Amino acid sequence: MSIKKVIYNIKTIYTPTKISRGEQMDNILEIPNAFIVIDDNIITKIGTGDYRAFIDNDTIKHDAQNNIVLPGLIDSHTHLVHGGSRENEFSKKIAGVPYLDILKEGGGILSTVASTRKSSKEELYKKARKSLNEMIAFGVTTVESKSGYGLNLETEIKQLEVNKLLQENHPMDVISTYLGAHAIPVEFKQNKEGYIKTLLADMKQIKKLGLASFIDVFCEDSVFDKEDSRKILKQGKEIGFGVKIHADEIVSLGGANLAVELGAKSADHLMAISDEDIQKIATSNVVANLLPCTSFYLNKEYAPARKLIDSNVIVSISSDYNPGSSPSENFQFAMQLAANKLRMTPNEVLTASTINAAYNLGIDATAGSIEIGKKADLVIMSAPNLEYILYHYGINHTKDVFKNGTLVVENRQLI
């Protein structure tokens, strides 16, 4: 027998209904005075007014207390699993030392690589699990998690196995991306070609083990150039990975252009995207995945979200949670920056953090909106309307979270 639940006394449901691009991103559905019926883990009825005809004596009732309900938020770009932290670089950053200079000196990503190699699987699991608990408390119900702090097969596998363990043991859905092309490891410092060769072999191994859905490259000045990235991602695609790319984050290398050429699922960052490449991405189904917390933390330009949306691009937003350029699990802050700094409307922000993010992860058939037949991933926000969440910034508005039909956060406390 199925377990039936009803969430009632909902002030307003806000949800997108379809993946959307450009001006359509501003169209979302608002259902006032609403209720939602869940059978096991699936949404089976969305209604307004009196819900009693849709329940029986065994139905579990959950009072939304006249708060609003959103689809579970989807954070589609994070570097969740890593050892250590980088607060030792914080003063340098404030003094204005550029992110890529810290990396060139052997710090930055390479410092996290050293910590991650040293950490046991259990240590990595414990640390990442703690972050997932933070994220779910902010209303995130699906997270993408990249490797890229091993830069050798053994440690990359260790990170990806932590993703798998978290997927199995934590309510959060964790989607894995192999990012062996995150930096050139010290042992290949003078031999980038040698590292790429190793990477091409490792990626086959990771595919065989079924440890990742996507492949990603940090296409950036002094890391992997456009040619390197093309080579790596092309092979990744050929062996069956979905393609993602860290594109035009600091220097405009044409990563977005490459994403279109390769039919990538997303091009991420795009702070330095050229006008020409905005037009190019607008003609494709590549999602522009914008990460405003990174601009905030690195004191950099924000991505040209208005230009992208006004040019008819599909836009999503993510936290980019990582120890170097976005050390915060607060996805609601990414949404607030998207509104305030990227100048996206509240409706566009919601679309970008739910259905469009689901699309860039290939899970839009089951997640990303409140619709009959979809998984019951739902957040009750203690707020009178959607605008309020973006306006009252820096705090956690989550009240309760349902993941796959199960109440996992109640009154902001993990159950």
Ligand code: IZC
């Ligand atoms: O650890 O610095 N940008 N990769 C590319 C990162 C940021 C993560 C890091």
Ligand code: ZN
């Ligand atoms: Zn990243």
